[in-house]
Structures are given as C-alpha cells and as structure tokens.
Amino acid sequence: MTTVEAQQSHPATDRRRWKALVVCLTAGFMTLLDTSIVNVALPSMERGLHAPQADLSWVVSGYALTYGLVLVPAGRLGDLRGRRETFLTGVALFTLASAACGLAPTGTWLVVFRLLQGIAGGMVAPQSSGLIQQMFQGAERARAFGAFGSVVAVSTAVGPLAGGLLIEASGSWRWVFYVNLPIGLAVFVAALRLLPNSVPRKDPEEGFDVPGVLLLGSGALALMLPLVQEQAWPGRSKWALVPVAVGLLLAFWAWEGRQGRLRRGPLVDLRLFARRSFTLGALLSLVYFAGFTSVFFVYTLFLQNSLGYSALAAGTAAMPFAVGSAVAALVGGRLVVRYGRGLVVLGLGCVALGILGAIAAVHLVPDRGVGWAAALPLLIAGIGSGLTVSPNTTLTLSRVPVRRAGAAGGVLQTGQRIGSAAGIAAVGAVYFAHLANHGRTSGALQLGFATSLLFVLAALTLAVADLRDGTTIA
Structure with a gap:
C-alpha cells in the first residue's frame, strides 16, 4: 500500500469514520430508492401531466439507463480526482434534478430531468463503495459493507411503500421527488464536514x-x-x-x-478479472439481481392489476422481504469474516426456498389473501437476500486495491443494473405472455416467480463453484 493510500485508509477517528459511513448510506438509499419509488406514482403522473405511455415508460427506464451508464466512468473519476469531490457533485446534481422533476410541467420535461437524476445517482453510487474501501479494513470493512448491503436490499423493496405513503399523505405525485430535497441538502452539508479529503494518486501514467x-x-x-x-x-x-x-x-x-x-x-484495470473472487462475485451479483429485483416487479403488478390492491397495500405486502433483508444484511456483514462464501451459499438457498414458498402460497390462496399467505416465504427470501448481497459485495471487493476501488465498485454495480434490467425483461415477458393467453390468473405470477427462481439457482451454482477458492477478507 502506498503512503497516500495508507493515509486515506485511516481517518482521524473511528467515530468520524462511522458517521461518514452514515452519510454514504443515506445518499445510497436516496438514489436507489428512486429506481422503484416512482412506479406507484405513474397513474397520477399520467392524469396530472396528460403524459403518453412512452413518456411514462421512460420515467422509469430512463433513470435506470443513465444510472447504469455512468457508474464505471464516475467510479474512475472518483479514483483519479477525489471521491469526496465527486460525491458532493453527484449529491448536488441529484438534489437539483429532483426539484426539477417535481416542477416538471410536461411529461417530456419530466423524462429529461429523470435522465439527469439518473446520471447524478450513478455518480454517487461508486463513491460510496470506494469510500468504504478507503475508510475501513478487514472485519470493519465487512461490517460497513453489511450496512451497505442492507441499504441496497431495503431501498429496492421499500420503494413502492414509500411512494404509496407520500402520494396518500400529499395527494400529489410531485412529493415523490420533493422528498429528496431535505435529504439531499442534509447529506451535502454532512458530507462537507465528515467525508475524508481524498488525495488523488499523482502518477503521470494515470489518466481518464x-x-x-x-x-x-x-x-x-x-x-x-x-x-x-x-x-x-x-x-x-x-x-x-x-x-x-x-x-x-x-x-x-x-x-x-x-x-x-x-x-x-x-478505465477498468483488466487485472481485476484475474482475481477469481472479483470475477465470480461480479457475475454472481449480476445473475442474482436478475432474480430478486424481478420478484417485486411481477408481484406488485399482480397485486394491483389482478387483485385490486392499492399502491400502499401492494407496497406493504413487500415489506417482509425488506425487513428480513435489512436485519440479515447487518448480521451477514459480521459473519462473512468467519464463513466466507459459504454464507452466500446459505443465503441463496434461503432465497430459493422463499420463492418456492411464495409460489405455493399463490397457488393455495389465489385471491386477495395472497399478501398474507406470501408474507412468511418473502420474509425467508429477504433473510436469504441479506445474507447474499452484503457478504458477496465484501468478498468481491476485498482484494481490490484501494486506488481502484471506485472503478471496481462501478463495475460491480453496473452488473447489478444490467442484471436487474435483464431479469425484469425476461420475467416480464413470461408474465405478460401468460396474461395475454389466460387473463388475470395467479398462474402468471407463479410462472414469473419460477423464472426468477431460475436466476437465483444460477447464482447459487456460481457460489458453490466459488467455495473452492476459500475467499477471505483482506
């Protein structure tokens, strides 16, 4: 480790480091929440803006697209120019873009501002993982990534519930975006005070x-x-x-x-892929995100469109997964030091078991009671997800040099975004094809869940293959 890296890896006090981690996690939660919180607001946007379906589609997909596109370049920019500075720029742009989305007068302008919001979110995300690499080592790094994994899991699952609550309380879809303003401002001010100053690596051979x-x-x-x-x-x-x-x-x-x-x-040091832990971990993450994010896509659609659940009720039905993920991710961050990749295998096994239980619940209770019937299986799947995401992130990035942490984190998260998009496309195709042929039946949801299960089983196969590596925490 270079002198600069050693200085960056040991902030002044432990207390300051953990406060800085809270800042990173809050920013991560805010940007990831916006991938799903708008879903339940689409009908209100359509009525309020008289927006065509094409615009509504881009409100959702445009954010995911630009978010995923800038992850690796933004991570590399943070490595070269300073993670704190890039983080602050991203948070400021995200907050301004959120305000612009809330003020958008037409569907077209809303799409434009959502694209900018996605770029800003993609700037923030790799800085968070890079700063964790920079500030923590060993078991503490595992705990920090445990908290980070908890945020990833919860923000994905809680989006529909948060959107439903905001719309019901305010009566307007615009508060789905306005809620980011106080959060973004608080994060920016706290980041100015708490995030460590980066000392970019001065190397004439390093460039963008x-x-x-x-x-x-x-x-x-x-x-x-x-x-x-x-x-x-x-x-x-x-x-x-x-x-x-x-x-x-x-x-x-x-x-x-x-x-x-x-x-x-x-931009990406290909020597990273010579590390078995990084290559298999990144591939596992891509495949797993294709499985678990698509579960919520078809589940909330089925509850609202086929069973008549409100947006708030559909979001509440997904909460057992979020709660299980949050708790298990924090525990997994501590246990991964002891159990390594075996913990990921256990987690993926629980996810597979939970999805199988959800399929059985939908089959046995094919009416409005399915939300209650699927609660326990989703809780089991959520616990498994918490034992998968944060330990896998820790193991994947554990041997990455700190000076490449931002770009490596960007690669990992780009794979997650691509996996999510691929999973939703595949599972959505199966779900909608069954609806077109058979109408609004529970069979469509069961087939969608079964397709998600195939992705989870593929991730489980990769995790079992990686057990031979015996990856440890650096």
Whole structure:
C-alpha cells in the first residue's frame, strides 16, 4: 500500500469514520430508492401531466439507463480526482434534478430531468463503495459493507411503500421527488464536514480513458436499451442491438488490455478479472439481481392489476422481504469474516426456498389473501437476500486495491443494473405472455416467480463453484 493510500485508509477517528459511513448510506438509499419509488406514482403522473405511455415508460427506464451508464466512468473519476469531490457533485446534481422533476410541467420535461437524476445517482453510487474501501479494513470493512448491503436490499423493496405513503399523505405525485430535497441538502452539508479529503494518486501514467468511456458507454447502452424498453418497444427488431453491444464490449475489452499493457491508465484495470473472487462475485451479483429485483416487479403488478390492491397495500405486502433483508444484511456483514462464501451459499438457498414458498402460497390462496399467505416465504427470501448481497459485495471487493476501488465498485454495480434490467425483461415477458393467453390468473405470477427462481439457482451454482477458492477478507 502506498503512503497516500495508507493515509486515506485511516481517518482521524473511528467515530468520524462511522458517521461518514452514515452519510454514504443515506445518499445510497436516496438514489436507489428512486429506481422503484416512482412506479406507484405513474397513474397520477399520467392524469396530472396528460403524459403518453412512452413518456411514462421512460420515467422509469430512463433513470435506470443513465444510472447504469455512468457508474464505471464516475467510479474512475472518483479514483483519479477525489471521491469526496465527486460525491458532493453527484449529491448536488441529484438534489437539483429532483426539484426539477417535481416542477416538471410536461411529461417530456419530466423524462429529461429523470435522465439527469439518473446520471447524478450513478455518480454517487461508486463513491460510496470506494469510500468504504478507503475508510475501513478487514472485519470493519465487512461490517460497513453489511450496512451497505442492507441499504441496497431495503431501498429496492421499500420503494413502492414509500411512494404509496407520500402520494396518500400529499395527494400529489410531485412529493415523490420533493422528498429528496431535505435529504439531499442534509447529506451535502454532512458530507462537507465528515467525508475524508481524498488525495488523488499523482502518477503521470494515470489518466481518464475517454475512448474507453465511449466504448463502454455505447456498448452498455446498446445492451440495456432493449432490456429496459422490452415492453415499450414491440417486435423483435430491438434485439438486433444485442450483437452490436457484444461487438462494442469486445472492442472495449481489447482497448483496455492495450491501455493496461502500455500503462496508460485504463478505465477498468483488466487485472481485476484475474482475481477469481472479483470475477465470480461480479457475475454472481449480476445473475442474482436478475432474480430478486424481478420478484417485486411481477408481484406488485399482480397485486394491483389482478387483485385490486392499492399502491400502499401492494407496497406493504413487500415489506417482509425488506425487513428480513435489512436485519440479515447487518448480521451477514459480521459473519462473512468467519464463513466466507459459504454464507452466500446459505443465503441463496434461503432465497430459493422463499420463492418456492411464495409460489405455493399463490397457488393455495389465489385471491386477495395472497399478501398474507406470501408474507412468511418473502420474509425467508429477504433473510436469504441479506445474507447474499452484503457478504458477496465484501468478498468481491476485498482484494481490490484501494486506488481502484471506485472503478471496481462501478463495475460491480453496473452488473447489478444490467442484471436487474435483464431479469425484469425476461420475467416480464413470461408474465405478460401468460396474461395475454389466460387473463388475470395467479398462474402468471407463479410462472414469473419460477423464472426468477431460475436466476437465483444460477447464482447459487456460481457460489458453490466459488467455495473452492476459500475467499477471505483482506
């Protein structure tokens, strides 16, 4: 470790480090919550703005798209120019974009501001994981990532409930965005005081890889567009973008290899993928997020559209998963030091068991009581998710050099966004196809859950394969 890295890894006091962690987690919660909180507000937006379906689709998918596109470049920018400065810029832009979304006069302007909000969220996310790498080591780093995993799991699951509560209390969809203003302002002020000053690495061979950014960005865009727009773009022509994406990403890989050989500061150091813990962990994360995020997509759709649940009731029905995830992620952050990848295997097993239980609950209680019947299985799945996300993040990033922590975190989270988009596209296709052929039946939800289960089982297979590595916490 260099002198600069050693200085960055040991902030002045333990108390200050843990307060700084709270700042990072709050910002992460705010930006991730916005991936799902708007879902329940779409009907109100349609009525209030007279927005067409295409605009409403982009309100959801546009945020996910721009968020995912900037993760790796923003992570690298933080590594080079300072994580604190990049974090502050992202939070300020996110807060302003949230205000603009709340004030949007038309659907078109709302889409534009949501795209900016996604860019800002993508700037913040890799700084949070990079700052955890920078501020903590060993068992403390595992605990910090446990808290981070808890935030990831809870923010994904609690979005519909939070949106329902805000709309019911205020009577307006605009408060779904306005709620970010006091939070963003508080985070910005606290970050100014608590986040450690970064001392960027002074190396003449280190630079910002603009061609790499363009290749990765265009490749990721070509890959994610047909996924996030799977329902909005009918027909099969959209899938012609996938081979284009593969070609661009292969070109990116070749370019990054060249940059690395010439020591010109690649956007992504390909030596990261020589680490078995990083490669398998990133792939596992991608596949798992395809499974668990798609569960909520079809579940809330079924409860509202087929059973007539309100937005608030549908959000409440997802809460057992969120509670289980939050508690288990904190526990998992402590246990991963002792049990390593075996804890992830246990967690994925619990998720699979919970989804199987939810399928059985829907089959046995195919009416409005399904929310109660599925509560226990979803709690089990949530506990499993908490034992999966944060331990896997810790194990995946444990051997990454601190000076590459932002870019590595960006790669990991980009995989999560791509996995989420792919899972929702695949599970949504199965769900809507069954609805088209059979009407609003519980069979559509069961098939959707079964498809999500396949992704979880694939992640479980990867975790079992990685047990041989015996990954430990650095």
